[in-house]
Amino acid sequence: MKRLLTVVLLVIVSSLNAQEDPKKDWRIQTAMGFAPGFLSESTQSIQVQGMLGFLKNKIELRGDSFYFMGNSGQRPRFSMNHQLYAGAFYHFLDNQFQPYLGFQPGVAWSQSSEFGTLNNETGLVEYKPSFNPVASIAGGFDLYADKWFYLFVEARQIFGKHKSNSYPVYLDEFRFSFGLGFTF
Numbered sequence: 001m002k003r004l005l006t007v008v009l010l011v012i013v014s015s016l017n018a019q020e021d022p023k024k025d026w027r028i029q030t031a032m033g034f035a036p037g038f039l040s041e042s043t044q045s046i047q048v049q050g051m052l053g054f055l056k057n058k059i060e061l062r063g064d065s066f067y068f069m070g071n072s073g074q075r076p077r078f079s080m081n082h083q084l085y086a087g088a089f090y091h092f093l094d095n096q097f098q099p100y101l102g103f104q105p106g107v108a109w110s111q112s113s114e115f116g117t118l119n120n121e122t123g124l125v126e127y128k129p130s131f132n133p134v135a136s137i138a139g140g141f142d143l144y145a146d147k148w149f150y151l152f153v154e155a156r157q158i159f160g161k162h163k164s165n166s167y168p169v170y171l172d173e174f175r176f177s178f179g180l181g182f183t184f
Contacts, residue, residue: 026056029142031152033179035066039172043073045081049177053089060089064104066175077169078162080111080129085136101139108134108160108171115166126165134160134171142181150181 030052037045046069053062066083070076087104111129119126140154160171 026054027183029053029055029060029062029150029181029183031150031179031181033152033177035175035177037071037158037173037175039071039073039075039077040170041073041075043071043075043077045069045071045078045173045175047081047083047175049179051181055091055183058091058094060091060100060102062087062089062102062104064106075114077112077114078110079113079127081108081162081171082110083108083134083158085134087136089138091142096144097141098144099139099141102137104136104138106134106136108132108162110162110171112162112164112166112169115169128164128166130162130164132160132162132171134158140177144183148182148184150183151178152181153178 033049035047035049047066048069049064049066051062051064053060064085068081071078083106085104085106087102089100089102091098091100093099109129109131111127113127136156136158138154138156140152142150142152144150154177156175158171158173158175162169162171
């Protein structure tokens with residue numbers, strides 16, 4: 001975790017010292033934020049989101065990661081649900097306010113807290129984690145304060161199933177994200 005924070009700080013400091021190149025028609029964007037999610041049966045989750053993207057001519061190639069912090073509600077289904085996505089976004093405008101829409105396939109590393117299997121040797125119920133494919137449709141906007149900083153707000157629908165050694169559990173979720181980013 002200390003290494004990650006050090007790398008993030010170095011990227012921020014180096015971007016603040018960089019001068020904008022008038023010949024450069026692409027830029028790198030990075031951001032962090034919070035992402036509350038809404039599952040069925042009055043269940044909510046919370047994740048921390050990190051993203052890295054390359055934007056050129058209104059097309060952004062972007063990777064997103066979500067670190068699962070927990071869930072609550074009537075039916076908290078997962079004790080772990082970390083996710084990675086990579087995909088493309090289209091930015092409709094090229095000014096300070098940039099709405100966008102995109103698609104990202106990905107993978108979830110999840111563990112059910114509801115359904116497990118009985119280990120015959122120990123007599124205990126096991127909840128095995130597994131990697132599962134997911135997909136996401138996302139849309140939102142970036143609002144640039146100046147040439148280095150921006151605010152993002154995003155909504156996404158996630159589709160997928162957790163399949164492990166027990167009954168499959170849907171990973172479907174509506175997630176809302178917001179946070180701050182840097183561009184250079």
